[in-house]
Amino acid sequence: MTTLTLSSQQCRQARLAKDPRFDGRFFTGVHSTKIYCRSVCPVHPPLEKNVSYFATPAEAEQAGLRPCLRCRPELAPPGADWRKHQPRLSRAVTLLHSHDVTSVRELAQACYLSERQLRRLFQQHLGVSPLQALQTHRLLQAKQLLTDSSLTITEVAYASGYQSVRRFNDAFVQHYRLAPSRFRQQTDVSESSALVLRLPFRRPFDYQNLLGFFEARAIDGVEWVEDGRFHKRLSPSQNMMVEMGEQQLLVTLTGVAPQHLPDYRLRLRRMWDLDADPLIIATDLNKQPSMAALVEAYPGLRLAAYWDGWEALLRAILGQQVTIEAGRKLLSKLVAIHTDAGGFGLPSPQQLLSLDIAPLGIPGSRKQTLYRVAAAAVDWDLHRWPDVERLSEPLLAVKGVGPWTVAYWRLRSGMDSDSLPSGDVVLRKAAAQQGLANDAAELEVVAQLWRPWRSYATNLLWRSTVEGNDVL
Known part of the structure; x- marks a missing residue:
């Protein structure tokens, strides 16, 4: 227990x-x-x-x-205090909820733990075994869909991660002592044909800052903000709209197959940093007076991430030493090149290798860096849940990739709360303005006080400067 x-x-x-x-x-x-x-x-x-x-x-x-x-x-909003000091357990829970693993053994291997270590972490911090945690998560997601959507029982089963309706029915009856169909009869079921996910978060939550972040970086033809809502085309036939609810983000999905919901739900939680606990983060950062003042000035500031690790890496490379608008235009050009070649959205690593990206107009050295990174990323599966600790060293070994690129990629991948791009010019300027550090070496020393939240401290410092709005 x-x-x-x-x-x-x-x-x-x-x-x-x-x-x-x-x-x-x-x-x-x-x-x-x-x-x-x-x-x-x-x-x-x-x-x-x-x-x-x-x-x-x-x-x-x-x-x-x-x-x-x-x-x-x-x-209920997330209340996982253990995330602060248990990155391996956090990764295990993410992989478990994404259904990317099929056994405890596979899950342990993906987290570089023994099965015994993994079970002990789950028991110590969650009070249950990995399979028990997965079962509860699936059933609670099914309960939400049975109440908030008009999906059929079969669609709810697949959307909750079950591979058969029979197994779903058996598990639901065993845990809740009534069949899914009977449960739906006892609740006020949504009659809307649209599929709406309700994603809880813990306040304070600066939605407007996140919305502004995504609007300033929106890729032409793929993303846009309108009437306080963020829109994204996931495919030619799939669309997503995100808006602020009361204690939850409301995400309306159209054209999305039920079996994709577990993956999309996790991507959205990561993208909008919904699992962050502002109180825990503030408690640690408040130990330093200058940082405490920033926490008070910008309550609920979250760490925006991109749809997947590959997009974060593309933006890190194309966004070096340019403004947000210039970086946004480069990404939009890349999407246009891919569209002309018969694709949609950002090209995958494999697709990028087959494209002529000369129309981007970037220096030849950066063009070659993109190709080299794409060739390496083919084997990294950055579209899923990359282990940033394991990939940082091989990424840094790619010619043309420096420490800033790796640190920024880690920060915007949504998989690292403790990244510090100490070489960033705007970050160093902000640190100097706050009286924290005058150079990168001094910043590295001071930032030890911010662990394990250096990504959030970086975000606060960027936010404190006018130029911080121009950081990709």
Whole structure:
């Protein structure tokens, strides 16, 4: 059983006050009704003698409890305190939720851990085994889709990661003691034909800053912002729209096959940095007065990422020593070249190798760097969930790729909270303005105080300068 970071008394006070600050940090199991709830559940609070507290939904479900239909635990903001010091576990959870692995053995290998180490990490921090964590995640996603969409039962099964409807029905009945069809009859089901994902986050959340980031970098014909909403064409027949909801991002998808939802959900959470916990990050960065002032000045500032690691790498290479607008135009030109060749969107590494990118008008050395990186990236699978620690060294070994490119790629891939592009001119200027450091070497030393959140500290420093708006 995992250890709660809150005491029973703190949990009791939070649930009685329905304090939103504690939403997702613990779950209340009510043994008299056999359900578990969020701290903000609107129902009358049960007696203390009838409750237990759990760190995760998976732990509550292993105790034989079902999720509350009123407060809907699947919509709680993330409350994973362990992410700060457990990057391997974080990667394991991501791979598990993406369904890119088919066994615990494969998952352990992908995280460079033994099966025993992996199981111990899950048990210590999540209170359950990897397979139990996956089961709970799938069922909670299915519960959300059964309520918030008009997808058929079969479509919900595949959208939740199940390979057969029978297995989905069996698991749902075993855990929730009623069939998916009966569950849907008991809830207020959305009648909309559009598929809307509700992705929770923890406040504060600076949506407008993220929206501005993506608008300034929008690729012509693929991305745009309109009426406070971000739009992206995922393919000629697939479209996505992101807008701000109450405590959630609302993502409307059209033309998307149900089996792609687990992958898209994870990409969106990474792209908009929805798993960040501002309180934990601020607590660490506040140890330094200058950084504390920036945290206060820009509450809820998130670390924007790109759709996948390959896009982040392309932008890092093409965006070197140019403004945002110049970088955006180069990406748009690359998409146009790919479109003329019969493709759509940004070319994959394999596709880039077959394109003539002379129309980009970039120096020959940078053109060759792009080709060399594409040739190496063919074997890296950057479209999925790259291990940035393992790939940084071979990427840096590619001729034409320097430390800034690698650090920026790590930062904008959404897979590294602790990247520091110390050679960045704007970053060094911002650090000097804040009285933190006068050169890259001094910045490296000072930045040790910001671990493991150097990516967020970098983002705050960029944000503090006018020129910071011109950082790709």
